[in-house]
Amino acid sequence: MAAADQSLATTSKTAPWYDPAKRAVFIQGLMIVLTAAFVIWIVNNTLDNLARLNIASGYGFLEERAGFGVPMSLIAYSPQSTYLRAFEVGLLNTLLVAAMGIVAATIIGFVMGVARLSSNWLIRTIAAIYVEGLRNVPVLLQIFFWYFAVLGALPQPRNAVDIMGSVFLSNRGLYVPAPIPETYFWATPIVLGLSILAVIAMRRWAKRRRELTGKEFPLGWATLGLLAVPALVTWWATGAPMEWSMPELKGFRFVGGLAVVPELVALWFALSMYTGAFIAEAVRGGIQSVDRGQRDAARSIGLTRTQTLRLVVIPQAMRVIVPPVTNQYLSLTKNSSLGAAIGYPELMNVSGTMLNQTGQAGEVLGLTMAVYATICLGIASVMNLYNRAVRIPER
Amino acid sequence: MAVADSIDGRAAAGRHDSYAPGSHPDLPPPLRQAGPIAWVRDNLLGSPLDIALTLFAGYLVVTLLPPLLNWAVFDATWSGETRADCKSDGACWVFLKVRINQFIYGFYPEAEHWRVNLTGLILAGLGLWLLLPRAPAKAWVAAFTLVVFPVIAYLLLDGGYFGLTHVESAKWGGVSLTIVVAVVGIVIALGFGILLALGRRSELPVISGLCTAYIEFIRAVPLITILFMASVMLPLFLPEGVNFAKVLRAIIGIALFWSAYMAEAVRGGLQAVPRGQYEAAEAIGLSYWRSMGLVILPQALKYSIPGIVNTIISLVKDTTLLLLIGIFELLGMVQAAASDPQWLGNFVEGYVFVALVFFVVCFALSRYSQHLERKLDTGH
Numbered sequence: 001m002a003a004a005d006q007s008l009a010t011t012s013k014t015a016p017w018y019d020p021a022k023r024a025v026f027i028q029g030l031m032i033v034l035t036a037a038f039v040i041w042i043v044n045n046t047l048d049n050l051a052r053l054n055i056a057s058g059y060g061f062l063e064e065r066a067g068f069g070v071p072m073s074l075i076a077y078s079p080q081s082t083y084l085r086a087f088e089v090g091l092l093n094t095l096l097v098a099a100m101g102i103v104a105a106t107i108i109g110f111v112m113g114v115a116r117l118s119s120n121w122l123i124r125t126i127a128a129i130y131v132e133g134l135r136n137v138p139v140l141l142q143i144f145f146w147y148f149a150v151l152g153a154l155p156q157p158r159n160a161v162d163i164m165g166s167v168f169l170s171n172r173g174l175y176v177p178a179p180i181p182e183t184y185f186w187a188t189p190i191v192l193g194l195s196i197l198a199v200i201a202m203r204r205w206a207k208r209r210r211e212l213t214g215k216e217f218p219l220g221w222a223t224l225g226l227l228a229v230p231a232l233v234t235w236w237a238t239g240a241p242m243e244w245s246m247p248e249l250k251g252f253r254f255v256g257g258l259a260v261v262p263e264l265v266a267l268w269f270a271l272s273m274y275t276g277a278f279i280a281e282a283v284r285g286g287i288q289s290v291d292r293g294q295r296d297a298a299r300s301i302g303l304t305r306t307q308t309l310r311l312v313v314i315p316q317a318m319r320v321i322v323p324p325v326t327n328q329y330l331s332l333t334k335n336s337s338l339g340a341a342i343g344y345p346e347l348m349n350v351s352g353t354m355l356n357q358t359g360q361a362g363e364v365l366g367l368t369m370a371v372y373a374t375i376c377l378g379i380a381s382v383m384n385l386y387n388r389a390v391r392i393p394e395r
Numbered sequence: 396m397a398v399a400d401s402i403d404g405r406a407a408a409g410r411h412d413s414y415a416p417g418s419h420p421d422l423p424p425p426l427r428q429a430g431p432i433a434w435v436r437d438n439l440l441g442s443p444l445d446i447a448l449t450l451f452a453g454y455l456v457v458t459l460l461p462p463l464l465n466w467a468v469f470d471a472t473w474s475g476e477t478r479a480d481c482k483s484d485g486a487c488w489v490f491l492k493v494r495i496n497q498f499i500y501g502f503y504p505e506a507e508h509w510r511v512n513l514t515g516l517i518l519a520g521l522g523l524w525l526l527l528p529r530a531p532a533k534a535w536v537a538a539f540t541l542v543v544f545p546v547i548a549y550l551l552l553d554g555g556y557f558g559l560t561h562v563e564s565a566k567w568g569g570v571s572l573t574i575v576v577a578v579v580g581i582v583i584a585l586g587f588g589i590l591l592a593l594g595r596r597s598e599l600p601v602i603s604g605l606c607t608a609y610i611e612f613i614r615a616v617p618l619i620t621i622l623f624m625a626s627v628m629l630p631l632f633l634p635e636g637v638n639f640a641k642v643l644r645a646i647i648g649i650a651l652f653w654s655a656y657m658a659e660a661v662r663g664g665l666q667a668v669p670r671g672q673y674e675a676a677e678a679i680g681l682s683y684w685r686s687m688g689l690v691i692l693p694q695a696l697k698y699s700i701p702g703i704v705n706t707i708i709s710l711v712k713d714t715t716l717l718l719l720i721g722i723f724e725l726l727g728m729v730q731a732a733a734s735d736p737q738w739l740g741n742f743v744e745g746y747v748f749v750a751l752v753f754f755v756v757c758f759a760l761s762r763y764s765q766h767l768e769r770k771l772d773t774g775h
Contacts, residue, residue, distance in 0.1 A: 028601035035605060042632045049631045120445050121438035122452040136757035137750045138712040141726055148733075149742040334617035341719055348619055361627040365620055373615035 046362065053359075059367075061358045062087070068353050070345035072261045083354055090350030091371060097267055097346060098333040098375070104272035105332060109279025109325070116284045127280070134277040140338050142274055147266035147342045157253050168247055168254060174265050175247035178258035184238035191234040195227050202226065216307075263344035267336065275332040279325055286321035287313070318390040326383035330376050337372070347371060467747075478738055490741040491748050494732045498748065501568015501723055507560065510551045511571045517544065518578070526763070528770070541582065548575075564640040568723040570752065576646055576724065577711045583650035584710065585703070588657025589696075593687060595658065596665055606658070613655035618713055621652045626720040645717050653710045660702030664695035697771045704764035708757045715749075725749055 016022050050057055062084040069079050074092045077085055115127035134142070152171060154161065160170035168175040206217035247257030290313050298308040337348035351368040355361050424430075439449045470485025473492075481487035491498070500508055521540045524530050552575070555561035567575065594606035613621070625648030630638055639647070668691055676686035696703075718727030729745035732738060 024599050028599050031599075031601050031605065045634050046628075046631045049635065052635065118448070119438065119441055120448050120452075122456075123448050126452055126455075132758065133754070136708070136712075136754045136761070138715040138726065138753055140713075140715045140718075141746060141749055141753070144726070144730065144742070145746050149746060152742070153740075330615075337617040337619045338716070338719075340619065348617065352623070355623070355627065361623070362631070365624055365628065369616045369620050372617055372620065373612065376615040 055359045057360065057363070059363055061354075061360060061363070066354075066357075068357070070350070071343070072264065072345055083358070086350050086354065087347075087367070090345055090347040093264075093339075093344065094333075094336050094346040094348075095375070097264060097271070097336045097339065097344070100268050101271040101275065101332050101336065102329050104268065105275035105279055105328070106325075108272060108276030109328075110283055112276060112280035113283025113287070116280060117287060131277045131280050134274055135281070139270060139274045139335055140341060142270040143267055143338055143342060146269045147262065151262040151266050157249060160249070160254075166246060168249075170254075171262065172253065172259075173262040174260040175254045175257045176260065177244040177246050178256070180243040180245055182243060185242060187238050188231055188235050192227070192231045195230050199223050199226050261344070263339065263342050266342060267339045267344050267346075271332055271335055274335075275328050278328045278331075282321050282324040282328065283317075285324075286317040286319075289320045290316045315390065322383065322387045322390060326380060326387070329379050329383065333375055333379060334372065478741075486744050486747075487741055488744060490732075490738050490744050494738075497569060497732060498725065498728055499570045501572055501728060502566040503562060503568070503571070504560075504566070507554070507562060510554070510559065510562075514548045514551045515571065515574070517547065518574075545579075564642040567642060569728045570725050572642070572722070573711075573714050573724045576642070576649065576714050576717065579646050580649040580653060580710055580714070581707055583646075584653035584657045584706075587650065587654035589661050589692070591654060591658035592661035592665060595662055610655045610658050613652055614659070618649075618652050619716055619719055622648045622716060622720050624648065625651075641720070642722060645720060645722055649710065649714070653706060656706045656709070657703065660699045660706050661695065663702055664697070664699030665691065667698040668694045700764055700767055700771070704760055704767075708760050711756060711760075712753060725752065 017026075047057075063082055065079075066081055066083045066086040067079050068086070070077060070086070070089055072093065073089045074096065075085075075089060077089050112127045112130055115123050116131065118124045118127070151173075154169060154171045157168075157170040157172050160168040160175075162168055166177050202222060203219065206219055206222075209215060209217065245256045245258075247254045247259075294312055294316065295308055298312040299305075303311065336346055339346040340349040340352055343349065347368055351364045355364045358364065440446050466485050468485075470483045472481040472483055472485065472487050472489055475481065475489040476493065477489070478487070480489055496505070496508075500511055503511060521536060521544060524536050525533060525540065530536075550556055551559070552567070553562065553564070591606050591610060594602050595610060597603045597606070622645060625644045626641060629644050629647065672690055672694065673686070676690040681689065714724055715726040717724045718730065723731060726749050729749050733740075733742045733745045
């Protein structure tokens with residue numbers, strides 16, 4: 001047999017350009033050469049152009065004085081700070097609006113997704129109008145709408161919209177009471193952290209017990225108690241160590257409290273409502289993907305309505321919901337770069353200013369892209385871990 | 396319910412046993428199970444929670460809808476020429492009426508508007524031909540649209556030949572520019588995306604590595620960084636003296652960006668084609684390109700229609716980002732017009748117009764894709 005094969009191979013000698021192995025080597029070699037040539041060509045052109053235009057290269061500028069102010073910063077910053085510091089300010093502002101947006105969009109999305117499946121016609125219709133209306137309109141337009149049309153039309157601080165005497169909304173932004181921790185404040189978060197660990201341990205134990213004995217444990221109440229009671233007791237024992245700084249109108253502006261700039265409010269509203277509409281579609285699809293028979297089967301083996309939802313429907317729906325929702329989180333984070341259009345000092349806004357001042361577009365844009373790519377990679381890997389946790393093991 | 400019905404039925408039969416079998420008159424269904432009353436019971440007042448939800452939603456509608464209608468219709472100003480004509484509290488639609496030409500044609504010279512209209516008409520005609528289910532010679536029309544039409548459109552819009560005056564692309568703007576950017580972007584992104592998807596699935600490690608790296612990198616960064624790249628860095632990448640118009644640079648940026656998403660949509664379709672199809676195509680001796688073109692891609696593209704259309708919808712919506720690099724597409728034009736001191740404060744009217752334009756296009760696209768999906772569904 002082997003001999004026959006050999007003779008066949010020697011007699012029917014293929015031309016080298018028809019031999020798949022040689023062809024593969026040739027095509028890939030050509031591809032490498034072409035790509036390398038293209039890259040070298042671009043780099044050469046760029047270096048020539050930079051030399052001709054007298055633009056410096058390298059990241060030395062990061063240590064220089066930035067010289068521009070920002071309307072909002074989570075860390076100490078002044079125009080005297082370096083470009084690197086300005087970049088950090090932008091990064092933190094991006095992370096802030098992305099985190100706020102992800103939380104709000106998830107809540108909106110789950111509420112609207114369930115509402116679209118409601119048996120109530122009015123609720124169902126309102127949710128459908130919300131989802132279709134917001135999904136099909138550009139997010140930049142929605143950001144502009146909130147910033148220019150809604151927040152821009154709000155009254156001056158002296159006639160600010162007053163919500164319960166402690167929250168004020170004016171065209172200068174949102175003012176809310178700011179918490180000021182006192183001496184023993186640290187005790188409460190530590191206790192709360194320990195409680196969370198205890199809850200995780202209890203849930204594991206309850207799950208194992210259910211699998212072994214079939215006995216249900218009142219998880220909801222136990223979790224609530226474990227989280228609330230120790231924290232409240234500590235809070236009370238240390239003498240409620242928290243003061244509130246209230247915003248107050250002094251002359252033409254508010255002092256005290258926590259000021260949320262209107263740019264952040266507009267960006268946050270627009271991003272969470274827009275992304276919420278997409279998450280709602282993912283949630284609806286996930287719930288609808290669970291076969292009706294699953295529900296009937298769960299009910300027929302005697303699970304209650306809540307147990308059916310918690311043990312049968314939601315675990316199967318989450319498996320379908322998580323991947324598209326991850327994509328939505330990523331696109332929300334990337335869309336936060338549109339804050340640049342209304343002057344919210346996030347990463348893209350700061351790099352745009354840096355780019356204009358230094359002229360070093362390649363370095364600035366390269367750094368910005370790398371940071372965005374890293375953030376997206378981070379979110380994607382966290383969500384992948386979660387996805388692995390909710391995945392139903394298949395045999 | 397079903398049990399109660401059958402008992403009622405038996406009772407009724409007992410009372411009216413004078414009917415011969417089959418001669419019972421047709422009675423309307425009981426009101427409790429059909430008709431408007433039953434609908435309201437099932438859809439609005441099913442349970443105590445339902446009643447509460449209905450009341451809450453009804454309250455929202457009753458408080459929000461009348462002021463909205465008053466603003467948009469009853470208190471609105473429909474006729475006039477200037478801001479001063481808008482005296483009421485309602486919408487000032489005069490703003491749109493006065494500026495509509497600018498919103499559609501940008502700064503394109505008024506005497507040459509017919510060129511934009513003609514291009515739009517040809518495009519609409521070709522598009523309709525391709526979208527209609529039973530139009531003949533679709534392949535030829537598609538080839539014409541892809542090869543000949545771009546030349547015609549370029550000559551018509553840009554001018555400079557056949558006695559047409561040259562109109563710089565810096566003067567293009569508004570809806571017409573949005574359409575140009577979107578259509579060119581979609582065509583390039585789809586073509587390049589298919590190549591990238593095939594490359595990513597290639598058995599040659601170098602090719603699949605390069606394609607994967609490109610796709611994943613592009614998908615991890617925001618479009619606006621790519622647009623800045625295209626508008627600021629592209630001139631630096633090219634040899635001295637070679638330069639494109641800003642609009643063309645933006646189109647290149649958009650096409651490069653969305654081709655990565657198109658590639659992922661197409662790859663989903665490629666993976667859905669059963670392995671046997673690949674093997675069968677190879678077994679009858681088709682070369683790589685012929686097996687892809689004749690066997691695999693027709694099936695794969697069908698599976699990827701939802702993904703492709705979603706990408707197209709995102710692309711269309713994201714043409715608004717061009718205003719960030721100083722190109723006045725529709726939203727940029729409206730924003731500029733509403734910032735004009737003469738019309739200051741007319742943001743909402745302008746935004747409503749932009750929102751309607753995008754909503755109609757994107758909603759229609761998503762519905763068409765759903766229709767296409769159903770039509771092409773050959774599964775069981």
